[in-house]
Amino acid sequence: MTFQQHSTVLAGDAPGQSTTLYWYTAGPEDAPTKVYLQAALHADEQPGTMALHHLLPMLRDADAARTLKARFTIFPSVNPLGLATRVLRRHIGRYDLETGVNFNRRWPDLYPQIAQAIAGKLVDDPQANLATIRKAVGVWLDQQQPATAAQRLRLLILKAAHDADIVLDLHCDDESLKHIFTSPDLMPGLQDLADRMQVAATLTAEDSGGGSFDEVLPGLYRKAQQANPGFPIPMGAETATLEYRGQADTHDAMGREDAQGLHDFFAGRGLIAAPPPVATPAPGPTSLEATEMLRADRAGLLAYRVNLGDQVKKGDVIADIIAMDGPEAFIGRTPLRAGTDGLILSRVTAKYVVAGASVAKIVGCDILPARAGGYLLED
Structure with a gap:
């Protein structure tokens, strides 16, 4: 079995202060596809954590049955810093209280950081170019020296996600129907995810203006394509923000339903060897x-x-x-x-x-x- 819990201690910003982040991996380490899942980057948004609570045993059982065909990395509650920010009996998990910065804003623009590193190394093989770009990003990340706990957390997340083929960031709205944010380049490719989630809308933007986490990798590959038109560069990651209704919708039955939708999406992609049910079509994308x-x-x-x-x-x-x-x-x-x-x-x-x-x-x-x-x- 490859299903495994991990823990990472993050040093805090005050002497003697630290926090522990728990995460999981499952599936063959040499699988051709890597899937990255995280929930509660906005730490006061818990429906995604509930969904991953139900998905983890499904992945554990599939791993034991040797039916996982991808390598999964799962952070069920990815922001322990935000979990700790309670003020006057209110959870302020959306913003870093030190800086006021939204935890899902101002993620880095990666292409300018690696443009020089890949210059002269691109070839006629799209998969080789993808490997070159991912290696350059990994090297750049290894060179970073974060100064604060929030920066250390962001670096850990990017290291875990930068070479994934599918990156899903689970959130929720205030009071809402289910919906998805993703890049227009990735539709209709992710329509199967929209169908499995049964979303009311899929909203697309190349650049929403805020530097959201789900835009980091599509932005990297899009800019690499634009800057190197003579070389085949694939859109190397399917990424999306999944909005699971509203904050008050953290219910066991809903979480089980949402986990089943994710399981069926992976099964439909052949990443779990299980026959998925027929999906009901959801609305197509809109800008x-x-x-x-x-x-x-x-x-x-x-x-x-x-x-x-x-x-x-x-x-x-x-x-x-x-x-x-x-x-x-x-x-x-x-x-x-x-x-x-x-x-x-x-x-x-x-x-x-x-x-x-x-x-x-x-x-x-x-x-x-x-x-x-x-x-x-x-x-």
Whole structure:
């Protein structure tokens, strides 16, 4: 059996401080395909951890039966630093409290770091070029000298994921239907994942503006292709952020269902030797630039007029904002209207909002001029 638990002690930022990160591997070490899974990079988002809790025994049993055909690396709760950031009985697992940086933002742009290292080494063999790029990234990562606990954690994650063929980052929204974020280059290739998850939407962007983890490897290979047009360079990693509903949806039965969807996706790819059931087709991809991040234009109390999954038209009232000051305080209501036709994908659970707060995602079909080429995340 190759199923194994590992632990890594990460030095903290204060003398005598450290934290332990637990992770697993399974499957043949020499398997031709490497799969990397992580959950709770935003440490206050637990549905993905619940899903991996149920997936791990499936992988353990498949490993014992020798039916794993890929090498799996699994971090069920990848951010112990974020797990520890509780303030006044609230879990603040989305941001590094030292810097204020979102744990899923500002991941490195790898291609400029390795461009010189691969110069003159590319050939006519796409697999050889892929190996050259991965080796260069590995060398660069080995040269890094992180100074903080957060930097040490990021480096550990990148070392574990940089040479994987499939990289899945499990998250959740606030209150939401299941959806995926991925790169347009990887669709329709990842439609089988969308089908197995039964997502309501797959949202695509080459660069959402925030340096998200799932964009690191596609960005690397895309820029390598653009900079070296005379050489065949494959898109060497299928990566995606999987949004498993909302934060409150950390339920045993849902986790079991989500784990089964992942298992069936791997089985459908031949990475687990098991016959998967027939998948029900999910909606195809749409550009993230066609998704409206509807924001409040004033402070107040939200009163929604729509539910998750509703189809709306441009101009429809999505919610009223109840005034909490001024002459109409606690009486007046101002409608907040949709700026596009589309599907209500998410809402917020905290109903007191301030001006500029995101209150809903509306997945449309048409690129929104205000979104084209801009920062695409909530944040």
